[in-house]
Amino acid sequence: TPLILWVRRDLRLSDNPMLAQAAKSGRAVVPVFILDPETESLGAAAKWRLGLGLAAFARALEGIGSKLILRRGPALEVLQGLRAELGAGAVHWARLYDAPAKARDTQVKSALRGDGIEAQSHAGHLLYEPWTVQTGQGGYYKVYSAFWRNVKTREVSFPAAAPKTLKAPENWPASDLLDDWQMGRAMDRGAAVVLPHLGVGEGVAQTRLADFLDGPVMRYKDRRDFPAEDATSRLSENLTYGEIGPRSIWHATQRMMHEGSIGAEHFLKELAWREFAYHLLHHSPHITSRNWREEWDSFPWRGDNDDAELWRRGMSGEPFVDAAMREMYVTGTMHNRARMIVASYLTKHLMTDWRVGQRWFEDCLIDWDPASNAMGWQWAAGSGPDATPYFRVFNPETQAKKFDPKALYRHRFIAELASPPGPDARGFFNAVPRSWDLDVPSRYPDRLVELSFGRKRALEAYSVRGTAA
Numbered sequence: 305t306p307l308i309l310w311v312r313r314d315l316r317l318s319d320n321p322m323l324a325q326a327a328k329s330g331r332a333v334v335p336v337f338i339l340d341p342e343t344e345s346l347g348a349a350a351k352w353r354l355g356l357g358l359a360a361f362a363r364a365l366e367g368i369g370s371k372l373i374l375r376r377g378p379a380l381e382v383l384q385g386l387r388a389e390l391g392a393g394a395v396h397w398a399r400l401y402d403a404p405a406k407a408r409d410t411q412v413k414s415a416l417r418g419d420g421i422e423a424q425s426h427a428g429h430l431l432y433e434p435w436t437v438q439t440g441q442g443g444y445y446k447v448y449s450a451f452w453r454n455v456k457t458r459e460v461s462f463p464a465a466a467p468k469t470l471k472a473p474e475n476w477p478a479s480d481l482l483d484d485w486q487m488g489r490a491m492d493r494g495a496a497v498v499l500p501h502l503g504v505g506e507g508v509a510q511t512r513l514a515d516f517l518d519g520p521v522m523r524y525k526d527r528r529d530f531p532a533e534d535a536t537s538r539l540s541e542n543l544t545y546g547e548i549g550p551r552s553i554w555h556a557t558q559r560m561m562h563e564g565s566i567g568a569e570h571f572l573k574e575l576a577w578r579e580f581a582y583h584l585l586h587h588s589p590h591i592t593s594r595n596w597r598e599e600w601d602s603f604p605w606r607g608d609n610d611d612a613e614l615w616r617r618g619m620s621g622e623p624f625v626d627a628a629m630r631e632m633y634v635t636g637t638m639h640n641r642a643r644m645i646v647a648s649y650l651t652k653h654l655m656t657d658w659r660v661g662q663r664w665f666e667d668c669l670i671d672w673d674p675a676s677n678a679m680g681w682q683w684a685a686g687s688g689p690d691a692t693p694y695f696r697v698f699n700p701e702t703q704a705k706k707f708d709p710k711a712l713y714r715h716r717f718i719a720e721l722a723s724p725p726g727p728d729a730r731g732f733f734n735a736v737p738r739s740w741d742l743d744v745p746s747r748y749p750d751r752l753v754e755l756s757f758g759r760k761r762a763l764e765a766y767s768v769r770g771t772a773a
């Protein structure tokens with residue numbers, strides 16, 4: 305009987321344990337992607353980007369004699385319907401780790417098994433299943449360095465090769481048309497501007513990895529914090545949709561380490577931050593929605609406010625912050641150093657609740673990831689595990705001097721500061737929604753908040769709270 309592969313964030317043929325096993329089984333295989341309520345609720349940029357990823361993966365499946373069936377509705381209902389149509393005996397999928405996905409998958413598994421169907425979940429999204437990494441006391445890690453010490457010498461199994469063919473069923477079931485789903489509906493604001501910055505699909509992801517390991521990795525350790533430089537891999541966009549698997553990255557980078565590249569180990573350490581984020585998400589699912597440290601519940605965060613709106617619009621008058629916010633609007637991503645700075649600025653200088661920023665990132669990032677985004681925000685705010693201490697307030701001006709010494713990054717994205725402005729700086733004004741009523745202003749806005757005032761206000765609120773270290 306046919307086997308249904310429930311495709312989610314695993315849009316690749318190689319390094320895909322579920323697909324490799326299905327190909328070997330000799331059974332007819334029906335890959336299906338379901339637009340269920342969880343997927344419907346993705347942020348605008350992520351949903352649009354997912355649609356592009358699905359189109360690329362559908363083409364890849366056609367290349368091995370298969371197809372991607374698209375269905376819409378609650379996952380269990382869709383799977384039960386499809387199973388009955390096909391007379392399928394099994395449904396397989398690769399695990400996800402956020403609370404809503406886990407709740408849904410647990411329900412699906414028990415209902416299918418109750419119907420007498422084989423329901424099996426696979427690894428694939430991560431290097432280490434979160435529950436397999438344990439402290440000496442059997443608990444989970446709350447500090448990254450200890451996590452890294454535990455995992456860095458672990459064996460990582462070799463990635464499976466892409467199957468050459470996938471057996472098709474006698475008759476393909478009906479499929480929705482991807483265009484009818486209008487995955488980019490909420491992205492009409494800037495899709496045309498963002499498009500040239502994307503790298504969609506497994507082939508592009510593999511080229512990105514190869515190009516990165518061919519050169520930039522050598523200077524990764526020293527240059528990865530400079531946002532004007534092309535010094536990082538940009539693989540987060542592909543990792544989040546599973547267009548490349550972490551095992552492929554791990555093994556290709558390990559080979560570089562054996563050849564003596566200094567940057568390679570550093571790069572793997574960053575990849576392990578993603579693992580750590582998932583480890584935390586699995587063991588403390590509230591990290592996405594509540595202060596990880598409960599004592600932060602009494603901190604007088606401001607809810608959404610006018611200052612936060614100017615922050616969102618890249619109009620805070622703080623050049624490094626605005627360059628970064630505009631970068632996100634124009635490219636769909638933001639450099640890691642810049643993410644740290646804008647998050648610190650929002651939560652400390654503007655004393656705004658980290659969840660306000662988390663939500664905006666969720667709407668704008670094409671590499672949005674539930675684990676890394678939540679961990680990043682709680683880290684910056686000070687409320688998370690292994691977080692930056694609250695009293696260490698990033699000064700965006702000093703950071704700009706250090707990490708953007710020639711102002712190349714700021715000029716690239718802020719039209720008002722560059723003459724003549726380049727394509728990305730102008731692109732921002734083409735991308736923003738009409739409702740913002742922004743035209744290239746001739747004058748860059750004044751500072752929303754004096755840095756020393758903002759810092760002092762935040763530290764005072766912190767000490768009143770009574771937990772100053």
Ligand code: FAD
Pocket residue numbers: 528536537538539540541543544571574575576577578579581638639640641643644647665669671672673674676677678680681684
């Ligand atoms: P590289 O430097 O090439 O690193 C390789 C890979 O390692 C990345 O692709 C990523 O998977 C992982 N990695 C690197 N740094 C981190 C990190 N700090 N945390 C977790 N994983 C890391 N990353 C996302 O993928 N999605 C998000 O939604 C996201 N939100 C963030 C929000 C905030 C406030 C902060 C501070 C960080 C966030 N990050 C997020 C982490 C990080 O900024 C990005 O992973 C990184 O910038 C991606 O660029 P790259 O692929 O070129 O990274």
